[in-house]
Amino acid sequence: DGGITQSPKYLFRKEGQNVTLSCEQNLNHDAMYWYRQDPGQGLRLIYYSQIVNDFQKGDIAEGYSVSREKKESFPLTVTSAQKNPTAFYLCASSITAGVMNEQFFGPGTRLTVL
């Protein structure tokens, strides 16, 4: 059963703490992406990776970090430097980073800062 899994579904964090969101895909896709979704704001790109051991900043990378040590995994760390981290986080993947390749999304992680 191929797809993208994100865990946990819900995550609560105290201010000042770093937290890591998991994203795994078994689609054998080269490219992976992290988006942030806020109510009424659409999806905004945080980071993307076209290949293992390589990643680029998106539009709102400040306060976030990623790694891509394995093809199937692209974890996102929300650091204490992110001033407004409460949001719905979506991971996506595509076969390659080519423009016509459909991006497949995971079910998302809802992060709440207490």
Added chain:
Amino acid sequence: QQQVKQSPQSLIVQKGGISIINCAYENTAFDYFPWYQQFPGKGPALLIAIRPDVSEKKEGRFTISFNKSAKQFSLHIMDSQPGDSATYFCAASIEGSNYKLTFGKGTLLTVNP
């Protein structure tokens, strides 16, 4: 700077009616325009996409109309059903760029039975 403007923000349609969502873009280099459908608590899923070399693309009850000169494209949902109730996002990207999709802010569609 918002590169893809989507309207309306919300839309209520009766069952069997036509739902129309509009998007306008500014960057003439955009050449791929997908629409995504998102149900509450789920990730978005690709619904239909178009390239600017065609003016219309139809898949079942869903049609994209594209007006290159006006830099606008729209999604039409014919015979709207309650199961179509979801948030719809338009997006755009540039071939040969750093492969980013630029999304509109979304339209919450409610289809009343």
